Amino acid sequence: MDFTPIINQIVGALWYLVPIAILAGILKSPWFKGVVGEFIVNFSARLxxxxxxxxxxxxxTLPTEDGSTQIDHIIVSEFGIFVVETKNMKGWIFGSPNQKTWTQKIYKYSNKFQNPLHQNYKHVKTLESLLDLDEQQVHSVIVFVGDSVFKTDMPENVTFGGGYARYIKSKKTQVLTESQVIGIARKIEQGRLTPSFKTNREHVRHVKTIVADKE
Known part of the structure; x- marks a missing residue:
């Protein structure tokens, strides 16, 4: 018995499930979450x-002694340099500034992740060294986006969504001159590795090596 007509009917009836499955995979991918997070930060900054x-x-992406470090966003102003780390996560978020890891909880599921303040510390120190600035001139900012809720008190520089802009605008003491701001922005552009797939791939390989060494 030839089952070809039956198979063709089944394929014809279910063909639409393939693009739906592909789309679902894209929406859940780290790449798409990164794009969404970047869009929210960019939109909030412009608005x-x-x-x-x-x-x-x-x-x-900046070169370091042991490889490279990748910074989501840098905002340069007379009130300081703001180094922004974005986290696209959902669920309840528990953490404190001094904890090595924070916790993400979704119903009964719990996941430990690196304290983003510690993660951003290397970014801040890299910029301080590159630009010859002190810690009063460079600020760490953490932005959570996605369907997440803080369940513990967070420091003022750990924000949700567009709240990071309020934190930035709360800094009203001028620590850089207008000419310094222009020079710093130019130096960052000149010192960064050329944005490309190759640069990103090499940075990811570097991060995986660090993780493997820790394990």
């Missing part, structure tokens, strides 16, 4: 921060 005072530089 809530004065372009004349705050200069946004996106997706910066």
């Amino acid at each position: 809530l921060l004065d372009k004349g005072k705050y200069h946004l530089i996106k997706n910066v």
Whole structure:
């Protein structure tokens, strides 16, 4: 018995499930979450921060002594350099500044992840060294996006969504001159590795090596 007509009917009836499955995979991928997080930060910066005072530089990979470090966003202003780390997560978030790891909880599922303040510390120190600045001039900012809720008190520089812009604007003491701001933005652009698939791939390989060494 020839089952070809039956198979063709089944395929014809279910063909639409293939693109749906592909789309679902894309929506759940780390790449798409990164795109969403970047869009929210970029949109909030353009909407809530004065372009004349705050200069946004996106997706910066800087060389370090042991490889490279990748910074989601850098915002340069007379009120300091703001180093922004984005976390696209859902569920309840538990953590404190001094804890090595924080906890993500979704119903009965719990997941430990690196304290993002510690993660961003290397970014901050790399910029301080590159730009010859002190810790009063460079600020760490953590932005959570996605369907997440803080279940413990967070420091003021750990924010949700567009709240990071309020934190940035709360810094009102001028620590850099206008000419310094222009020079710093130029130096970051000149010092960064060229944005490309190769740069990103090599950075990911470096991060995987660090993780493997720790394990």
